[in-house]
Amino acid sequence: MEFHSSEDDIALAALEHLRTTTELTERDVGVAILQVPLEQAKGLRALIGTEEAIRTMEIKCITTSGKIRLVRERMALPKPARKR
Numbered sequence: 001m002e003f004h005s006s007e008d009d010i011a012l013a014a015l016e017h018l019r020t021t022t023e024l025t026e027r028d029v030g031v032a033i034l035q036v037p038l039e040q041a042k043g044l045r046a047l048i049g050t051e052e053a054i055r056t057m058e059i060k061c062i063t064t065s066g067k068i069r070l071v072r073e074r075m076a077l078p079k080p081a082r083k084r
Contacts, residue, residue: 002080003032016043017076018062029058033071 003082004011011031036044041064047053063074072079 001032001034002077003030004077005030014075016078021074022062031075032076033068033075033077035068038066 004014006012006029008030013028014031015029034044044063045061048057048059054060063071065071065074069079071077
């Protein structure tokens, strides 16, 4: 998982990008990339793609892909530094 809090410059830049490319209207939120097994992705997307999920868990699915690189591109998130 990759997470950037709402005060993080990376999250602020990603949210600004998402506002120009989607109907995202939330403010003061963090952004995260979750990596889940493909066989569980559909169920998770259905769970967090509801209005109830936004109210109760304060989570919303913006995009999915089999490639994390594509998710980062869509959200304008930089590639993290490699850990050695």
